[in-house]
Amino acid sequence: MVDRSVGPRIAVVGTGLIGGSILLRLRETYPDVTGWDPDPATRALGRDQGVRFPDELADAVRDRDVVFLAGPLSSLPETLLTVARRTGDHCVITDVGSTKGAVARFAVEHGLAGRFVPGHPMAGTERSGLTAAAPELFDGAAWVLCPAPEGIGPFRLLTGLLVTVFSARVVPMAPTVxxxxxxxxxxxxxxxxxxxxxxxxxxxxxxxxxxxxxxxxxxxxxxxxxxxxxxxxxxxxxxxxxxxxxxxxxxxxxxxxxxxxxxxxxxxxxxxxxxxxxxxxxxARTLDECRSEFPAGGDHATELAYLLELGSAGGYLTGCETGADVVTYLGRRPPA
Amino acid sequence: MVDRSVGPRIAVVGTGLIGGSILLRLRETYPDVTGWDPDPATRALGRDQGVRFPDELADAVRDRDVVFLAGPLSSLPETLLTVARRTGDHCVITDVGSTKGAVARFAVEHGLAGRFVPGHPMAGTERSGLTAAAPELFDGAAWVLCPAPEGIGPFRLLTGLLVTVFSARVVPMAPTVxxxxxxxxxxxxxxxxxxxxxxxxxxxxxxxxxxxxxxxxxxxxxxxxxxxxxxxxxxxxxxxxxxxxxxxxxxxxxxxxxxxxxxxxxxxxxxxxxxxxxxxxxxARTLDECRSEFPAGGDHATELAYLLELGSAGGYLTGCETGADVVTYLGRRPPA
Missing domain, CATH: 1.10.3660.10 (6-phosphogluconate dehydrogenase C-terminal like domain)
Incomplete structure (x- = not known):
């Protein structure tokens, strides 16, 4: 579904410090990235920086493969529903909110767990706004993603993206943990x-x-x-x-x-x-390199158990390669 | 009492992070600086750096004009008595301990308030020992000194020294405050x-x-x-x-x-x-420059009141010039 010649078409919704930094890094890698923010001045600022910022949210997300939701936590459920309605079923949605239990339950209740992957990059500064955004904000930062059985494909795709584009350490974790x-x-x-x-x-x-x-x-x-x-x-x-x-x-x-x-x-x-x-x-944590393979298909129970244990143990993923039959995770973890 | 051709003869007793940093900065300015530490290895290290470190505390402090006490807080009273006994009455003693009430009372009880000025430089790192010491540690740092009526001369001398040699902001303050x-x-x-x-x-x-x-x-x-x-x-x-x-x-x-x-x-x-x-x-504190003059002699009540108010108000001294008749303080303070 992703055109490999141009990479995924991505939108970032809510372009303050976090969303803006995501947007700035993505556009260094992919030619087709759009932004949207409820604040007209922020949209104008984004356009000044050469990014497409439609006035309507629907126009910013309509044809996207991936959408990052980065607005305030309290607006997240409503924005998630809007974006889900305005995008195709293939479109993977993730967020950057600082709590995950509530939004994960909300996604399940609204039948979106198959394409919404709760996320949380552990980076920030005490500054705010698109003017404070910096494309290197997430270099080496922990970035939590919450895998679900029905959303394992989107989880794999996002893991590869975050590791490759953001140099992030992806920490797989259950929302409540x-x-x-x-x-x-x-x-x-x-x-x-x-x-x-x-x-x-x-x-x-x-x-x-x-x-x-x-x-x-x-x-x-x-x-x-x-x-x-x-x-x-x-x-x-x-x-x-x-x-x-x-x-x-x-x-x-x-x-x-x-x-x-x-x-x-x-x-x-x-x-x-x-x-x-x-x-x-x-x-001064000692971490060992680790590598695990799982069937690309099936019920993913073993894969999911592996991922959740890795995050709880203080480990993280440094790569995810998805083949036709096999998915391979690379990572680092504390010695047993 | 201080030979102006070589400057004051100074000793630093206890040359860990704080004392060592004081010592390293002093020797950049004055030719005659001695050190002492209860740890033989530290004394050897000090000698390797070209500083005189006698084995006996008495030999390190005997002929000094100023002694800085920088050992552990719990050893301070005993060290103060020892150093006071081993030095002349003209010798000014100060300390760098992080509390001031107890040692100030102790000095009064032992008749040392005329030459002991409680002090506390507000700088440090989480490292420790002479190997971690750095001569620039106190640049621009607040350095509390506690003036007493009977010790106003030593207070003026130390203020001038700390401002000139350490580029410190001297904050005059009562020990309990x-x-x-x-x-x-x-x-x-x-x-x-x-x-x-x-x-x-x-x-x-x-x-x-x-x-x-x-x-x-x-x-x-x-x-x-x-x-x-x-x-x-x-x-x-x-x-x-x-x-x-x-x-x-x-x-x-x-x-x-x-x-x-x-x-x-x-x-x-x-x-x-x-x-x-x-x-x-x-x-982003706004501070105004201030300047005050007081008679060099007398009971110093007005001078003392000025100094203690300055510190309580969040101000500090940037200079102290003592003439035959007049002492002049330069400083900065928040607007009234």
Missing amino acids: HDSVVALSSHVPHLLAGSLAAAAADVDVRDAVLGLAAGSFRDGTRVVGTPAERIADMLFQNRDQVLRQLDQVRAVLDGLVDAIRRDDQDALVERYRQAQELRHALF | HDSVVALSSHVPHLLAGSLAAAAADVDVRDAVLGLAAGSFRDGTRVVGTPAERIADMLFQNRDQVLRQLDQVRAVLDGLVDAIRRDDQDALVERYRQAQELRHALF
């Missing part, structure tokens, strides 16, 4: 940063804090620069997992406070040693 | 970072968190790389202020959680707007 993980790896850090910065805004020594703010305070508050509506969107959409993971962090914090009150230096040092090991592992 | 401020600007951020990283080490999705850790998690856990004993030292020594400021941060966090539970998006967005304003002010 993703939401639990990002609650701790992204959403709770946003909550802590917001609490620290807002508390400093309140206190009587605010001005002196500004004068003495050290690296720890600057690092610990960096992500509050993210637009407030985007932070609210992700916290509210992932409420249950955020509150559950926050409880774990608060339990550790209570333990540290208890150690401070009891003057138990050993207990505190031991906890920080564990924290340091985790921090060290962030940057 | 300093401890309250750094509890929020440095110690609580260390607690939050430790809680986040240690919680991630505990959870069942640990490996997946490592695979998906985004910028927010990396930034939010950076300072756990600081040696655990150093973190414990500063949290325990500043316990009351740390717990008081942590309560403020937890109150804000409780409010955010409450907004999430109540589905009150407006309340959450409003809080993040306040957090963003504070964050913005960190990098």
Whole structure:
């Protein structure tokens, strides 16, 4: 269905920081890429950069092979339905929202699980808008894709695309696992940063804090620069997992406070040693190369189980080659 | 008392990351600088770099005009007494510890407030040891000094030295105010970072968190790389202020959680707007130049009041010129 001479025809819907960066990278590779954004000024800016930005969403997506949905999380379900209606059944749709459970359920309920693959690139800056977009934003970044049995073909196609075009590490993951993980790896850090910065805004020594703010305070508050509506969107959409993971962090914090009150230096040092090991592992993970083949047809149960286990184990895909009979995944994973 | 042809004779006691960086910068300016460290290997390393590192602390400090104390916080009182005994009454002593109330009281109790000036340079990295030291570590950094009426001469001398040699911003501050401020600007951020990283080490999705850790998690856990004993030292020594400021941060966090539970998006967005304003002010503070003169002699009450107000208001000193009759401070401060 994809004309190999020009590559897939792709649209990006919602061209802020993330969508804009996707668009800019895609157009470096493929000649036929379109954009759409609800904001007329953004569409004009996109046209100034030489990209086709029709005024109507339908015109931007009509003949596409792949559509990336990158608007605000709260508008995603409606946009997904609109784009699905305006595109052919062969068209693969994915999104970039920061939570995946709700949109995955929505797609199943609306019969779209065969061509909608929930996605989440783990990259960003505290800036926003098409003017802040950068084609290299996803180089080496983790990019979650959620494979489903009925959508394994679209998953394979997108994996190949993200690895080839974006140099991304594709992390296959079930939507609910993703939401639990990002609650701790992204959403709770946003909550802590917001609490620290807002508390400093309140206190009587605010001005002196500004004068003495050290690296720890600057690092610990960096992500509050993210637009407030985007932070609210992700916290509210992932409420249950955020509150559950926050409880774990608060339990550790209570333990540290208890150690401070009891003057138990050993207990505190031991906890920080564990924290340091985790921090060290962030940057010094040992990963082995891995390669697995599966039948291209069939029920894909083994393939799916392999993919989900790979992501949960902290591994990722670096390639996906689909032949007539066999699909081959290349990847990297922590040693068993 | 200082021979102007060679500048002050200075010793640095405890030459890890902070002390080593002080030493390396001082020797670029002054020919007669000595070092001492309890670790023989560190002393040998110092000698390899061409600095005099006697084996005995007494030999390193005996004839000095200024001594910087940069060992662990818990060893500070004993080292201060030793150095005070081994140096002349004209010798100015300062420290670099991350809390100031306890050591300031200790100096008063031991009759050393006339020549000991509590200090705290707000710079560092998560690395440690003389091998990690860098002479440019304090360029442009805030460096707290705590002036006392009986030690105003040493305060003026050190201010001039820190501004001239280290290009530091000298923040004059009362010891208790300093401890309250750094509890929020440095110690609580260390607690939050430790809680986040240690919680991630505990959870069942640990490996997946490592695979998906985004910028927010990396930034939010950076300072756990600081040696655990150093973190414990500063949290325990500043316990009351740390717990008081942590309560403020937890109150804000409780409010955010409450907004999430109540589905009150407006309340959450409003809080993040306040957090963003504070964050913005960190990098875009408007500061006016200021200049004040005081009599070189007298009881220094007006001079002291000026200095402490300047630091509390978020200002700092950029120069101190002491004449026979008049002392002139140059600085910058937020507009009234």
